[in-house]
Amino acid sequence: MPATIRDVARKANVGIGTVSRVINDSPSVRDDTRQKVLAAIEALDFTPNPIARRLSTGQTFTIGVVLPYLTLPSYIERLRGVQNILADSNYDLVLFDIENPSQRDEYFKNLSLKSKVDGVLLISLPPNDEQAKRLTNSSTPAVLIDAYHPDLCCVYPDDVDGGRIATRHLIELGHQKIAYLSDYLSTPFHPSMRLRYQGYSEVIKKEKLEFDPKYHVEADRGRLNARIMAKKLLTIDDPPTAIFAASDSHAIGILDAANEIGMSIPGDLSVVGYDDIRDAAYVNLTTINQHLVQSGALGAQMLLDMLAEPDKKNQCNQILSVNLVIRGTTGPPQQRN
Amino acid sequence: MPATIRDVARKANVGIGTVSRVINDSPSVRDDTRQKVLAAIEALDFTPNPIARRLSTGQTFTIGVVLPYLTLPSYIERLRGVQNILADSNYDLVLFDIENPSQRDEYFKNLSLKSKVDGVLLISLPPNDEQAKRLTNSSTPAVLIDAYHPDLCCVYPDDVDGGRIATRHLIELGHQKIAYLSDYLSTPFHPSMRLRYQGYSEVIKKEKLEFDPKYHVEADRGRLNARIMAKKLLTIDDPPTAIFAASDSHAIGILDAANEIGMSIPGDLSVVGYDDIRDAAYVNLTTINQHLVQSGALGAQMLLDMLAEPDKKNQCNQILSVNLVIRGTTGPPQQRN
């Protein structure tokens, strides 16, 4: 039904190759013939069939974005960054949501990709070695966003430094008893929270502060669980004067707990979060901002660059710096020492 | 590099057509030849090239999902519903995010679709008449999710009824002075909030309650603005004893305001929200639940059905019912009448 390149050629009285050249902005077309062709294209309301072009060139002009759980705000933000970049390119974004481990495995196995996408962006999906190998072996370039593997291109935030920065901020305010509250670190699902913990404990040790295991608390995911655990933590003997939370959700749960047991913030307790989600500003939470949207954009751009110059060994590892956003939930402890 | 259908044919000592038949589960293949072919496919690790198939059949096995502002949780939920359905189909999901009105217009104009997608899902993007016409004229089937147009297939929530239900709930508790707080209704961007308002005022009138314009408050988007406006509303002469908020974000802002000026909930003030977002449960908010994920799933299924049986006039308008979730922010007013 829609006009084809042949219709245009006939109408413009030129060869089909010429039309193709015009479409592809080839310089070797005389200007008047170009005009003829353009006119015919206009008249016929012709748009080149992308599929045919794909078959012909071998490129799909499609990049696959794989991410887990479309629910988490942070993944979505990264996806936005990706989409922003891709929108300005010729590439379409095809979305693969992984909602359970078996989907995930299947995805890595099939790389359903096979000639379906020109490149893959994996968001927050750290591959194991076997999966990484499969990725490197496949001819489709891939980049990991918010995940790391030595053999792959990655862009990820400097979580260790985030942990350091948050902890240092608290110490500089005069805190000595600083707790860390996170999801369970023993599961393989939260590498970033483990890294933040690493930064935290590194600073604690360097500053020769008391490193009390009771100040390290783990809770199930979610604000409510954080609240419950925080309440416990704050009512023990010799409670901390500050808590570094592995996420803003955790931090907000802590705020709720403090509120519940009548502690004032930041007088009785300082709290630092992580992520700088939308609500953080609203509750005036001091937190670590990692540049989520930017991470997606950077990853997408990296992939686009790889696609553009396949041979050129690209700068393939981008560590994104994080920064402290000081708001109202941190201050000096009430009673020193 | 990857094996083609021809390689398989050669290896299996059959014609290329036969291989195609095997791939497509055609019944007219003798079982032993089928086995031969299958073996060859296995041996060569052959996967049919989807692009070639697309060109050949004219189908793209791709459906385009267009939605505005990837940020809003409710859109994301709907997208999840779509993705859930599409994941189990043969269709890929290609994502188009509209971040500004010009992108939107451009999208409707180009329908970039032209032979790129087999169908379109528009989420929360009410088209005007011209755009709708373009959609109906284009040969690609489309369905609107969370939007309505008489000429198009739509699935959308019963917002008017949501307004009714919330208001009735409050009246049944004994409230007479019921306010409605929403975004600005005069802009074309919040048709649903307008409909909820319609349901609200309908019930107010039917119950012959005082319909005081001062009880209708509009705020800029966001929790903070809701909080500010709510504070104003609650400190006027003769304040309302209950507020119906057009969204949970608004409602939570109202809760904050009440807290700030020392009103107790639901003793001094009842609040009903809308959407039942995640935080609603956390703050124990009574609210209206619209089935977001389901709306996406339904829309996607509808489109798939249209694709499967193009001629059959499908049930093309699905109004999703909403329901009241009673939690802790509503109760009888303290002083009657």
Add this chain to the structure above:
DNA sequence: CTGAAAGCGCTAACAA
């Protein structure tokens, strides 16, 4: 039941 052949709409090499 099966093989051969003709496209799908485009790009790219090759002549002219």
Add this chain to the structure above:
DNA sequence: TTGTTAGCGCTTTCAG
């Protein structure tokens, strides 16, 4: 500079 031709890898007649 331009037209012609040969594919890209598959589906689908059409014979046989």
